[in-house]
Amino acid sequence: MSYDLSLLGWSDQRATQLPAGTVPGRVARVDRGAADVIAADGQHQARYTARVRRAAAADPVALPCVGDWVALSWLDEGRYELDRVLPRTTAFIRGGVSRTSVGGLSGDGQGQVLAANVDVVFVAEPSMHSTDFADLGRIERLVALAWESGGTPVVLITKSDLFEQGLDQLLADVRVAAPGVDVHAVSSLNGDGVRLAGDYLEGSRTAVILGPSGAGKSTLVNALAGEPVMETQQVRAADGRGRHTTVHRELIPLTGGGLIIDTPGIRRIGLYDIGEGVDLVFADIEALAEQCRFGDCGHSGEPGCAVLAALESGELPERRLQSWRKLQREAAWMAARTDARLRKEQQNRWKVITKEMRRSGRNRP
Ligand SMILES: Nc1nc2c(ncn2[C@@H]2O[C@H](COP(=O)(O)OP(=O)(O)OP(=O)(O)O)[C@@H](O)[C@H]2O)c(=O)[nH]1
Numbered sequence: 001m002s003y004d005l006s007l008l009g010w011s012d013q014r015a016t017q018l019p020a021g022t023v024p025g026r027v028a029r030v031d032r033g034a035a036d037v038i039a040a041d042g043q044h045q046a047r048y049t050a051r052v053r054r055a056a057a058a059d060p061v062a063l064p065c066v067g068d069w070v071a072l073s074w075l076d077e078g079r080y081e082l083d084r085v086l087p088r089t090t091a092f093i094r095g096g097v098s099r100t101s102v103g104g105l106s107g108d109g110q111g112q113v114l115a116a117n118v119d120v121v122f123v124a125e126p127s128m129h130s131t132d133f134a135d136l137g138r139i140e141r142l143v144a145l146a147w148e149s150g151g152t153p154v155v156l157i158t159k160s161d162l163f164e165q166g167l168d169q170l171l172a173d174v175r176v177a178a179p180g181v182d183v184h185a186v187s188s189l190n191g192d193g194v195r196l197a198g199d200y201l202e203g204s205r206t207a208v209i210l211g212p213s214g215a216g217k218s219t220l221v222n223a224l225a226g227e228p229v230m231e232t233q234q235v236r237a238a239d240g241r242g243r244h245t246t247v248h249r250e251l252i253p254l255t256g257g258g259l260i261i262d263t264p265g266i267r268r269i270g271l272y273d274i275g276e277g278v279d280l281v282f283a284d285i286e287a288l289a290e291q292c293r294f295g296d297c298g299h300s301g302e303p304g305c306a307v308l309a310a311l312e313s314g315e316l317p318e319r320r321l322q323s324w325r326k327l328q329r330e331a332a333w334m335a336a337r338t339d340a341r342l343r344k345e346q347q348n349r350w351k352v353i354t355k356e357m358r359r360s361g362r363n364r365p
Pocket residue numbers: 158159160161162186187188189190211212213214215216217218219220267
């Protein structure tokens with residue numbers, strides 16, 4: 001029985017990183033000291049080798065997490081050990097985790113990877129939620145987190161069926177709040193925009209959905225999956241004979257292709273770290289700031305301040321400037337409490353993001 005790992009996102013590029021004598025697999029779920037891994041010959045529970053445990057003790061970011069591609073080494077009788085985490089293309093990292101929360105494997109309790117190798121980050125914000133309208137500030141925050149991870153953010157204004165009259169104006173406002181980011185309205189109720197969202201997963205790409213409770217994330221996952229997502233997910237066998245393996249629900253394969261990672265940690269991520277991603281969400285303000293007369297302009301009354309000029313002309317909404325200041329303060333606070341190594345990892349990701357953005361020409365004001 002064989003499974004086509006390319007359906008899970010395995011690529012030639014990743015194959016070049018696989019150590020000799022090992023087989024690849026993708027982590028569907030982690031547990032203390034072991035992970036559920038999908039390999040070409042099925043799903044395995046693989047314990048960590050001493051190499052992985054040592055690396056994780058020195059640096060918890062090295063712990064395997066859902067979405068990771070890993071190298072498995074043969075143990076005996078159809079059993080494997082998880083011997084190495086292959087280089088991550090993207091990662092959601094939460095800083096300042098306590099020692100115990102990562103199963104006692106953490107050395108300094110700094111940093112935890114919540115999900116890895118996520119290509120697309122859907123930011124779900126309801127067009128309307130009871131009596132509240134979409135919260136632009138929350139969108140900015142989550143888009144910053146998305147950029148920070150190295151994935152590509154896509155904003156989905158959910159429950160669009162509830163707010164048809166004001167939708168066009170809302171989408172226009174959201175596009176200002178998230179420059180360079182695709183913005184779509186979706187309704188899982190009437191199906192509007194669901195196909196469009198699914199298209200981002202073409203080529204077996206992996207997504208997460210961030211957003212507040214009640215945004216309609218689970219409903220959208222089910223709509224994308226094409227059938228109700230059950231307790232255990234099924235990956236179709238590549239041999240075409242309809243054999244299946246069960247996969248825990250944290251890595252959800254969609255019938256239309258692509259995968260969604262859904263974990264409690266990712267669901268709560270709005271409360272966590274933001275850093276350089278802020279600069280990307282506020283690329284318009286950053287560009288204005290570059291035109292200020294003084295290089296160290298604080299945008300609080302200095303002569304020749306382009307930011308305040310834009311505020312006065314109405315080009316820059318007051319709300320957005322305040323949001324920028326707030327997120328910058330938070331990012332500075334985060335940076336101060338993040339250790340140097342984690343910062344370095346973030347900087348490396350940052351370089352990749354910047355390169356990627358230069359390539360795609362995004363966020364050019
Ligand atoms: N009108 C309308 N209601 C929706 C839509 N999508 C979801 N809902 C409803 O909104 C409520 C919340 O949806 P969920 O999918 O559970 O939201 P969630 O984001 O997963 O929430 P948490 O699990 O708390 O994070 C449910 O009652 C859904 O039926 C939609 O497109 N239109």
